[in-house]
Amino acid sequence: MTDWSQKYEMVVGLEVHVQLKTRSKMFCGCSADFGAPPNVNTCPVCLALPGALPVINAEAVRLALRAAIALDFTINLQSVFARKNYFYPDLPKGYQISQYDEPIAVRGTLRVRTPGETATHDIAITRLHMEEDAGKSVHDRYPRKTAIDLNRAGVPLIEIVSEPDIRSAAEAGAYLRTLKQILEYAGVSDVSMEEGSLRVDANVSARLHGATELGTKTEVKNVNSFSAVERSLQREFERQCAMLDRGEVVRQETMIWDASRGTVRPARSKEESHDYRYFPDPDLPPLILDPDYVARLRHTLPEMPRQLRQRFATEFGLNDAELDAVTAESSLAAYFEGVARAHGDANAAAKWMMGELAAALNETGTGIRDFPVRAPQLAELLDMVRDGKLSHTAAKGVFATMRSSGKSAPVVAAEMAVTQVGDDSQIEQWIEEVFAELPAETSRFRAGEKKLTGVLVGAVMKKSKGRADPKKVNALLSKVAG
Amino acid sequence: MAVTETDIRKIADLARLSLGDEEVPAMTAQLNSILAHMDVLTRVDTASGTEAGSDAITSAIALARDVKSAGAPLRGDAVAPFPMNATAPMLAPDSEDGFILVPRLSTHEDV
Ligand SMILES: [Zn+2]
Numbered sequence: 289m290t291d292w293s294q295k296y297e298m299v300v301g302l303e304v305h306v307q308l309k310t311r312s313k314m315f316c317g318c319s320a321d322f323g324a325p326p327n328v329n330t331c332p333v334c335l336a337l338p339g340a341l342p343v344i345n346a347e348a349v350r351l352a353l354r355a356a357i358a359l360d361f362t363i364n365l366q367s368v369f370a371r372k373n374y375f376y377p378d379l380p381k382g383y384q385i386s387q388y389d390e391p392i393a394v395r396g397t398l399r400v401r402t403p404g405e406t407a408t409h410d411i412a413i414t415r416l417h418m419e420e421d422a423g424k425s426v427h428d429r430y431p432r433k434t435a436i437d438l439n440r441a442g443v444p445l446i447e448i449v450s451e452p453d454i455r456s457a458a459e460a461g462a463y464l465r466t467l468k469q470i471l472e473y474a475g476v477s478d479v480s481m482e483e484g485s486l487r488v489d490a491n492v493s494a495r496l497h498g499a500t501e502l503g504t505k506t507e508v509k510n511v512n513s514f515s516a517v518e519r520s521l522q523r524e525f526e527r528q529c530a531m532l533d534r535g536e537v538v539r540q541e542t543m544i545w546d547a548s549r550g551t552v553r554p555a556r557s558k559e560e561s562h563d564y565r566y567f568p569d570p571d572l573p574p575l576i577l578d579p580d581y582v583a584r585l586r587h588t589l590p591e592m593p594r595q596l597r598q599r600f601a602t603e604f605g606l607n608d609a610e611l612d613a614v615t616a617e618s619s620l621a622a623y624f625e626g627v628a629r630a631h632g633d634a635n636a637a638a639k640w641m642m643g644e645l646a647a648a649l650n651e652t653g654t655g656i657r658d659f660p661v662r663a664p665q666l667a668e669l670l671d672m673v674r675d676g677k678l679s680h681t682a683a684k685g686v687f688a689t690m691r692s693s694g695k696s697a698p699v700v701a702a703e704m705a706v707t708q709v710g711d712d713s714q715i716e717q718w719i720e721e722v723f724a725e726l727p728a729e730t731s732r733f734r735a736g737e738k739k740l741t742g743v744l745v746g747a748v749m750k751k752s753k754g755r756a757d758p759k760k761v762n763a764l765l766s767k768v769a770g
Numbered sequence: 771m772a773v774t775e776t777d778i779r780k781i782a783d784l785a786r787l788s789l790g791d792e793e794v795p796a797m798t799a800q801l802n803s804i805l806a807h808m809d810v811l812t813r814v815d816t817a818s819g820t821e822a823g824s825d826a827i828t829s830a831i832a833l834a835r836d837v838k839s840a841g842a843p844l845r846g847d848a849v850a851p852f853p854m855n856a857t858a859p860m861l862a863p864d865s866e867d868g869f870i871l872v873p874r875l876s877t878h879e880d881v
Contacts, residue, residue: 310847311847311848311849312847312848312849312850316852317845317848317849317850317851317852318849318850318851318852319849319851325868326867326868326869327856327857327868327869327870328868329851330852330854330856331851331852331854332852332854335856335861343843343844343845344842344843344844344845345844345845345847346844346845346846346847347846347847348847349844366841369842375786377872377875425875426869427874427875427878429869430866430869430871432873432874433864433871433872433873433874434871434872434873434874434875434878435866435867435869435870435871436869436870436871436872437868437869437870438856438870562784563784572842573841573842573843574841574842575841575842576841576842
């Protein structure tokens with residue numbers, strides 16, 4: 289395959305839709321919950337019955353502002369909701385309420401580090417605006433019919449539109465992962481692509497290196513994971529480069545990503561022929577924000593990933609890999625900090641989280657919030673390992689039982705009879721027994737054959753059923769040999 | 771102001787109307803006669819006391835712009851379910867399993 293990146297440069301801009309974590313919809317009191325039976329969460333407002341009037345959900349505004357502040361946006365104290373007109377069966381009003389020329393926030397930035405690169409790149413974000421979601425169309429459920437579910441119609445969204453500042457598929461992936469992390473930290477959304485609370489449309493074009501004008505862009509749709517975004521951008525870039533190289537002209541069109549084939553194909557409908565005829569929604573006066581309120585929100589924003597990373601690096605001396613792991617989500621970071629503070633050894637805490645804890649979360653598919661072993665309990669387990677009361681291997685078994693039983697580490701260790709024995713007289717007794725059982729090895733050992741230490745330690749460990757503290761056994765044996 | 775046959779084809783496309791080639795000249799003539807009437811209306815003097823803005827949307831937009839000082843009212847994030855059935859026959863002629871059914875969209879005919 290040709291490496292087009294030698295000759296051509298990829299130029300990408302991303303549009304990300306994020307569902308805000310509210311209880312009710314954007315303009316009515318219907319539940320915004322995901323997963324209710326179809327069309328249950330509907331009312332005259334979101335069904336567009338005559339005379340029904342939209343009223344803005346203040347919590348949606350608060351969450352949109354938090355997102356905007358977290359992404360260093362300039363907040364517009366006045367913004368306007370407009371009608372974006374188009375016809376589709378899952379859009380009862382015939383228009384979507386969105387923000388157009390006066391969005392709630394403009395000019396944000398996101399600092400991105402692409403994996404494998406040392407330098408960071410600040411990606412400019414053009415705008416962040418509020419809007420409502422449309423309903424859902426299901427085309428493959430009934431023959432010759434399209435099934436409409438309006439539960440999602442009117443659910444609050446923010447749309448975050450980047451400048452065409454992204455230069456590679458990997459950088460697009462890094463942008464999305466960083467954006468998701470910040471929005472999760474800010475607590476504004478579940479940011480789950482699987483559940484549809486985060487959706488991505490990508491605009492991509494190709495141009496010769498050094499060119500200043502942008503090439504004709506296409507929009508890639510139907511991408512449902514970050515890695516699919518990366519793969520689809522790469523395929524579409526290659527398609528455009530091959531066309532340009534043959535002297536052909538790239539058409540501005542919508543491309544559909546086919547995940548099963550790993551290819552892009554043009555959309556059948558002429559998606560580009562839209563004229564949304566935006567105009568301010570006469571039902572909604574402009575949204576006016578109190579500057580004091582915005583200032584207060586600025587101060588209540590929790591620590592963002594970059595600051596937290598910095599603090600953990602200085603306070604706990606973690607390396608990059610450990611920092612990546614424990615700051616991936618805000619709830620993980622809080623858990624880590626709880627364990628590290630209660631236990632005292634931050635590196636041991638990070639190591640356990642990256643090993644045993646990560647494996648357990650992976651296995652059960654639960655998030656850290658629902659994990660049965662809480663931070664103080666894990667700290668107690670790590671204390672026992674540090675104090676020589678549990679071997680690392682025994683601690684793994686205790687951890688597994690703590691997960692299923694909800695009992696504390698000392699209780700589980702006692703029940704499993706795996707508590708490590710560090711008591712000198714008990715260990716000395718085991719050593720005496722081993723000496724009696726292995727007279728030949730013992731006399732050679734006493735005569736100075738140090739290499740027999742391993743054999744004797746092994747025998748003592750076996751006799752103790754793995755409970756003897758191997759360090760103590762070693763120390764006591766060397767006293768005998770000395 | 772007048773529209774050309776190209777404009778007519780573009781407008782039909784946006785409105786998702788399939789317009790036969792033979793219909794285009796007649797449509798162009800009809801729309802141009804409507805626009806000619808608009809030109810007549812724009813010459814009416816509305817500044818001197820006449821009731822201005824028969825267009826409801828235009829006046830509503832003006833209203834939205836004027837109430838800036840007050841701003842839009844907000845509501846708290848409370849769930850208040852509305853007791854109605856969106857798939858009742860009076861609202862949705864065809865439904866199944868809670869879904870509202872519409873004819874399969876032409877863009878998805880071969881799903
Ligand atoms: Zn509703």
